[in-house]
Amino acid sequence: MSPSVTDAALPHPELVAAIPRLRRYARVLTGDATRADDLVQDTLARAWEKRRLWQAGTDLRAWLFTVMHNVHVNQLASFRREAANVSLDADPTGMAWQLPVRGNQVDRVELLEVVAQMGRLPADQREVLLLAAVEEMRYEEIATVLAVPIGTVMSRLSRAREKLRRLIAEPSSGLRIVK
Amino acid sequence: MSALPPHSVSDSDLNAFADRQLAPERAAAVEAALARDPELAARAAEFRAQSASLRDALDPVLAEPIPERLLAAAAPPASGEAGAVRRWAMPALAAAATLVLGVGLGWYGRDAMIERAGTPTTFARSAAFAHALYAADVRRPVEVWAAEEKSLVTWLTKRLGFKVQAPDLNGLGYALVGGRLVAGNEFPTALFMYENADKERLSLQVRKQTARVPTVGARGGDTAFRYAIENGVGVFYWIDDDCGYAISGTFDRAQLLKIAHVVYGQLAALEATGTK
16 A cells, blocks of 8 residues: 555554653653643644654654654743743652652662752753663654754763763752652 | 774763764774773763663653553544644643652662572572473463453452552563462462563562562662573562562563563552552
């Protein structure tokens, strides 16, 4: 079957297969499980809307991340217009609360610490770090997803990692979560 | 090709090296430079450790069941309603629906905590034996088939005396085959068998644990992942809340660990949402 332009469709199984990764990335972008799923839902709706922009045969996952990035940026912009003083940035200390982990192991502070500290990175650095380190995307793909030159990807990534390294090396007193 | 002088290794090189995105030749040159510059090597190692920690923290999200509304959104839209982008969720609704999941992360430093494949404890050994025995049984690997998953879970829960769950490993390509009861220590062991498209099988075994498997000293927590190999069967096992869990299969360690992560994450999520 050759897809015609008019009834272009997205491959449904691949779309479903991409959902867990979209959710994971969205969870960190928003720092909140419900808002993350809202973002994924909007992304899927937008993907169907814009399905003609996807070129069959190219990486659907990378394209979906691109769509999600754009949806997220647009939502942030419109939300900020409506509520100028409310930050939608992930709450660095709250983020770890949204991860599915055990409830009774306060002794494993270090991993929590890495995630919490990552939450303190500027959003653009955090995105690049996540796409490279967690999604393990090629730098060229990241450049496409974020619509920035590859040099920008590299410099953001360097800054993100160095900053994270410093943050972890000298943990701030306020972030150690003691229950 | 001669090695690079350390000062010519750029930040970009170092990151690309950590992410394994350098061309092989360049990677070899960077590696040689790192070998001569401990400080540079430490930075590269730390970058990789950061990535590993982030993945450890975030991977369990992948194993969560996909909410119905997202599956619905992934389906081709009926004509006419295409692309009706949902309004920003009402905050109150969002707050009410937010799952409050616990803090405390069991994944940190898994590699440091995983015991080197040494002497398996009795639990790991019996898990490996039970796996080898039943996984090899093509026709009757289980007593109760997955078609009756509900009664299987109810039965095993009753026999073990605490709530057991069969994690959903479809996301990893493993479907539940079914389960059975296995004689273990003084308590019975529940065994869930899974199979992928290539007919490779893995099993999850759960039992009450009396004598504690000694935990890895440095951290002292219960949920240290441990690894053992017994007669070619790899076992990742851990103790949590007086229950022992073991994932067994004839896979390599990395594959098995990935599966163990997902299982752990799901069980934790199920517990956190109060299904336990």
